[in-house]
Amino acid sequence: MDTPSSFTVMATGQLEAGEIPYCDNAYCKYQLVHGEDWQRLDGLEDGITQVTRQSAGPDKLLVWNFPLDVTYKSTNAFGWPQLILSVYGLDALGRDVVKGYGCIHLPTCAGRYVLKVRLYRPKSASTVHAFTSWLTGMPAEFSDPKFPSYAEGREVTRVVSNGHVKVQINIMTKDMEMFGYVDGSQATGGGSHNVRHL
Numbered sequence: 001m002d003t004p005s006s007f008t009v010m011a012t013g014q015l016e017a018g019e020i021p022y023c024d025n026a027y028c029k030y031q032l033v034h035g036e037d038w039q040r041l042d043g044l045e046d047g048i049t050q051v052t053r054q055s056a057g058p059d060k061l062l063v064w065n066f067p068l069d070v071t072y073k074s075t076n077a078f079g080w081p082q083l084i085l086s087v088y089g090l091d092a093l094g095r096d097v098v099k100g101y102g103c104i105h106l107p108t109c110a111g112r113y114v115l116k117v118r119l120y121r122p123k124s125a126s127t128v129h130a131f132t133s134w135l136t137g138m139p140a141e142f143s144d145p146k147f148p149s150y151a152e153g154r155e156v157t158r159v160v161s162n163g164h165v166k167v168q169i170n171i172m173t174k175d176m177e178m179f180g181y182v183d184g185s186q187a188t189g190g191g192s193h194n195v196r197h198l
Contacts, residue, residue: 013169020163026089035079043070
């Protein structure tokens with residue numbers, strides 16, 4: 001039997017719902033980013049959900065249930081894929097404005113996960129700038145949509161917390177042990193239901 005030339009990571013699931021204060025309609029853009037040693041084999045690395053209205057229930061959720069499905073191969077765990085979320089909605093004047101950003105690494109162990117991805121949005125530098133942004137319908141936002149995944153430069157960015165998005169995801173891995181990686185699924189009972197708050 002031939003020795004595999006790479007290991008495989010498959011992620012399937014869905015962007016389930018968002019819970020964002022004072023937001024009664026929204027859509028979510030997602031993007032997957034990874035290191036140079038990673039190659040996409042199948043599926044989509046970016047997408048945009050439908051616009052949804054806040055549910056009438058007590059939890060006031062913005063339900064998308066938008067599918068995620070992507071498969072990667074790599075020889076190196078460095079640059080493990082990250083999921084970047086950007087949520088947008090309409091303000092009181094019908095203008096499209098950012099409601100929040102979030103970013104997580106895909107889980108490294110095989111199994112089913114429910115992830116609570118906390119959202120934040122850039123904060124205006126001053127009260128005058130905040131008022132001007134509201135007046136023009138252009139609140140502070142990142143010029144680079146991949147910025148939430150960068151390790152450098154984020155510590156000087158002023159942000160404010162703004163709700164969360166619930167993501168359900170299933171991870172399957174193949175041949176990682178051939179490259180010296182143990183995914184830990186045996187220790188945690190692989191295939192278990194995990195909840196992570198990030």
